Amino acid sequence: xxxxxxxxxxxxxxxxxxxxxxxxxxxxxLVVEIEQDGVKGIGECTxxxxxxxxxxxVMAQINSLKPALEQGLSRHLLQQQLAAGAAxxxxxxxxxxxxxxxxxxxxxxxxxxxxxxxxFMAQTVSIDTPEVxxxxxxxxxxxxxQLLKVKLDNHxxxxxxxxxRASVPEVALIVDANESWEADGLAARCQLxxxxxVKMLEQPLKVGDDAVLGHFIHPLPICADESxxxxxxxxxxxxxxxxxxxxxxKTGGLTEALALAQLAKAEGFEIMLGCMLxxxxxxxxxxxxxxxxRFIDLDGPTWLARDVEPPLAFSCGRIxxxxxxx
Numbered sequence: 188x189x190x191x192x193x194x195x196x197x198x199x200x201x202x203x204x205x206x207x208x209x210x211x212x213x214x215x216x217l218v219v220e221i222e223q224d225g226v227k228g229i230g231e232c233t234x235x236x237x238x239x240x241x242x243x244x245v246m247a248q249i250n251s252l253k254p255a256l257e258q259g260l261s262r263h264l265l266q267q268q269l270a271a272g273a274a275x276x277x278x279x280x281x282x283x284x285x286x287x288x289x290x291x292x293x294x295x296x297x298x299x300x301x302x303x304x305x306x307f308m309a310q311t312v313s314i315d316t317p318e319v320x321x322x323x324x325x326x327x328x329x330x331x332x333q334l335l336k337v338k339l340d341n342h343x344x345x346x347x348x349x350x351x352r353a354s355v356p357e358v359a360l361i362v363d364a365n366e367s368w369e370a371d372g373l374a375a376r377c378q379l380x381x382x383x384x385v386k387m388l389e390q391p392l393k394v395g396d397d398a399v400l401g402h403f404i405h406p407l408p409i410c411a412d413e414s415x416x417x418x419x420x421x422x423x424x425x426x427x428x429x430x431x432x433x434x435x436x437k438t439g440g441l442t443e444a445l446a447l448a449q450l451a452k453a454e455g456f457e458i459m460l461g462c463m464l465x466x467x468x469x470x471x472x473x474x475x476x477x478x479x480x481r482f483i484d485l486d487g488p489t490w491l492a493r494d495v496e497p498p499l500a501f502s503c504g505r506i507x508x509x510x511x512x513x
Contacts, residue, residue: 191256192220193249193277195242198466199492205314207340207367208237214464214491217245219277221256221285228285230472232277232436233463237413240273248274262286262442271417271439279440280472298445300475306506308483309336309361311490317343317350325354332504334359334386336484340367345379352383361482363389366413370399381406387482389432389459390414400427410459410482418447421454430481432459435473448479462487466495474508 197215204211219230234240252260252268260268262282269275287297295302310332312324324335337351337360351360362380368391380388390412392399397414410430414420416437424431431451438444448458460480462470465487477483488494489501500507 188223189257189259190220190222191253192222193246193253194218195246196466198464198494200464200490201492202490203313204311204464204490206338206363207314207365211464214466214487215242216465216469217242217249217273217277218468219249219281221278221281223285223289226285226288228281228283228288229468230277230280230282230284230440231466231468232273232280233465233469234273235436235463238272238437245272245274245277248272249278252278262440266439266442269439271437271443273436275439276435277440279442280435280469283441283472294471294475298441298475300478302474302508303477304507304509306474306477306483306485306508307333308485308504308506309334310486310504311336311338311484312351313338314340317346320347321350321354324351324358327503328355328358330503332358334361334482334504336360336389336486337362339364341369344376348380348383348385360385361387361389361484363412364391366390366393368392370396373399374403377403377409378406387430387459397423397427405429408457412459412461417443418450421447421451421456424456425454428456430457430459432461432484433476433480434461434463435469436463441472441475444473444476448476452479457481459484461485464490466491467497467499467501468495470499470506 199213216231216233221228234242234245310327362385387408389410394413408429411424411428412432415431433444458480459482460476461484467488470485500510
């Protein structure tokens, strides 16, 4: 018989996190603990309002499965019992962690993924005035960041990007519009980004407007984020997107994320690995996907005023895995 516990945690941020959909000053996560015979597995998720989730709704989903989990519900049967989303993610990752601990393996060994010494990742520049964004970009590069993810809305696109590029003329840039752009003028905006040597554009249009992306030759790769959740999403993305952004809170955990990555690669998509605002617990669960990813965006915990203990070894633009193997 297992014991299952679920509870929320609130983690203040060290600075406002501003994207096209609004500003955040804290990260609210849900933690699932599953204990069996004295061995405990832990998973974490971040409920996301964009997908109709709240702390209360996700907790209700998790609690609805507590009897089945206590009776031994497997990770594979979980995929059929709960739809993809934050609730399934927290449970799925807790079950992965439990299995690893019971079998005295780490997640790298259990998945067969090869652990690198260092994960090089993007550091996010959130929305502000062009001058502040340029200043923040410069500070991140001074601290060691080699890849910056620039958040944009539908305003001051040229001004913000040109200010940032002037501040950091050589560093690699990717841009995330979070569904805030319109179809009108999109091709010209993509060309502007390409001219500024931006490496990739993430989710420029609202979900449902993806067909527009198939009407012009992409001068830079375009990545599906909100438009891609699970393997079922892929059929509508061909000819429109070049990459997909895999996040465990969208796929409903590592089980589906691994399957999605395998199928996406087979169908010609490249992989971006992303996260929500979260602690090191959530990032640790996603690390087996790192070797398959062209772009890695796992800086969620770097926005926290403090992280869970023990944290992953984050520095600006990287995670040192040698100091704390997952």
